[in-house]
Amino acid sequence: MRFFTKNLLFGHLLMVHAKGSSLPLGIRNLFSIWYDVQMQKDNNFTIHKIEKLPGSEVEIEGEINKDEMARCRKDVLVRLQRETSLPGFRKGHVDEKVILSKFGEMSILEEAAEIALKEAYPNMVMNNSIAIVGRPEINITKLAPENPLGFKIRVPVFPEFDLPDYKKIAGALASKKEILEVTDKEIDDVTEELKKSQARADDKDKGEKQTDENFFKKFGDFKSLDEFKNKIRENLLKEKESKAREKKRMEISKAILEKTNMEIPRTLVDGELRKMFLELEENLKRMGITTEDYLKRIEKSRDDLYKEWEETAKQRAQLQIVLNKISEKENLKASEDEIKAEADHMMSHIKNADREKVEQYVENILTTEKVFQFLETT
Numbered sequence: 001m002r003f004f005t006k007n008l009l010f011g012h013l014l015m016v017h018a019k020g021s022s023l024p025l026g027i028r029n030l031f032s033i034w035y036d037v038q039m040q041k042d043n044n045f046t047i048h049k050i051e052k053l054p055g056s057e058v059e060i061e062g063e064i065n066k067d068e069m070a071r072c073r074k075d076v077l078v079r080l081q082r083e084t085s086l087p088g089f090r091k092g093h094v095d096e097k098v099i100l101s102k103f104g105e106m107s108i109l110e111e112a113a114e115i116a117l118k119e120a121y122p123n124m125v126m127n128n129s130i131a132i133v134g135r136p137e138i139n140i141t142k143l144a145p146e147n148p149l150g151f152k153i154r155v156p157v158f159p160e161f162d163l164p165d166y167k168k169i170a171g172a173l174a175s176k177k178e179i180l181e182v183t184d185k186e187i188d189d190v191t192e193e194l195k196k197s198q199a200r201a202d203d204k205d206k207g208e209k210q211t212d213e214n215f216f217k218k219f220g221d222f223k224s225l226d227e228f229k230n231k232i233r234e235n236l237l238k239e240k241e242s243k244a245r246e247k248k249r250m251e252i253s254k255a256i257l258e259k260t261n262m263e264i265p266r267t268l269v270d271g272e273l274r275k276m277f278l279e280l281e282e283n284l285k286r287m288g289i290t291t292e293d294y295l296k297r298i299e300k301s302r303d304d305l306y307k308e309w310e311e312t313a314k315q316r317a318q319l320q321i322v323l324n325k326i327s328e329k330e331n332l333k334a335s336e337d338e339i340k341a342e343a344d345h346m347m348s349h350i351k352n353a354d355r356e357k358v359e360q361y362v363e364n365i366l367t368t369e370k371v372f373q374f375l376e377t378t
Helices: 066-083 096-103 105-127 166-174 184-204 212-219 225-258 266-286 291-298 302-329 336-347 355-377
Strands: 002-004 045-053 057-064 137-142 149-156
Touching: 045 105, 057 105, 066 096, 066 105, 096 105, 105 149, 149 266, 166 225, 166 355, 184 212, 184 225, 212 225, 225 302, 225 355, 266 291, 266 302, 302 355, 336 355
Parallel strands: none
Antiparallel strands: 002 137, 045 057, 057 149, 137 149
16 A cells, blocks of 8 residues: 655655754755664654665655554544534434444544554654655555554655865865956947947937937946946956856866765755746746746747756755755854845845745855855865
8 A cells, every 4th residue: 555645744845853963944964864773662653674775765664553553543533423424413423333334444544544654754754863855655564453554654865975075176176266357348348338228218318418428427426438447347357257256166066066976866856946947937037928938939848848957957956965065064154143134135125025934045045155165265
């Protein structure tokens, strides 16, 4: 008997923390998971085996004890008696034998099994320090009246892996400095484009004309054309520095991932694919294009894009895990004041935003930035 139970996790991804440790907001603690379990006994369940599986998954095999199943079965019967209306009985007073006849013993036991597993599963995970990252798949191996409930639970977990020598890798790449400069031609090209842009704007405003010599005054409090060009030079240099920094970070990331041996859970790759599609939708929205029109134009479906993005999504998920592990090892974390300040700024621009989600996003962004700054200067 096999089923996926969304009620087991209340319809949400459940991250269970190991006792004595914490998983800060986002993916952080990638603590070791030990599976050399003999027989573990809890008050309500027994774990016979926990086995590592390919694809960064584990399988938990065990039993819910007979007394616990009897209690859960009783709870189901009480609820059905309370809620069921039948001719000849007042609501809430239907005889237990009648309930069993109407719904069937196995149907009641199946609901009892779901209740028992929902209550026991978090303890199974916490007691064994299993860092889960997705919903479990439940396989019932034994279900009978007045017997323990046999089960196997398969669930994706954080990957176990060793970090490469990231300091050496990043240091070798960061030491290669690129000389950046802005040429007079680049400045003249931007100046000319801005001049044309202002001329087009002036053409629309027939009541006001500006001489070519003073067009730059429309763009700020500039005393001369040379001062205006110096500002263009400054902005172009900042843009080049930003692009160079991003390029260097991509090189460092790629080099570290190439030296990292990691099996990534499917659920994390799927999460990155969904995130990438949301990013695409946001970009299209800013351009005034609907997702439906865009997909028609390129003659592709969402699934087609997912297939094309598969490797990129996998690398993004791996990189986030690697960066978070480095942040833990080097104790690189955003302070509460930093998180609060940035979250306050974002909240002032986003109406009805969820404060907790904003802080999660901010903490992840700030911590990632600290890790890259560390790698760039190591």
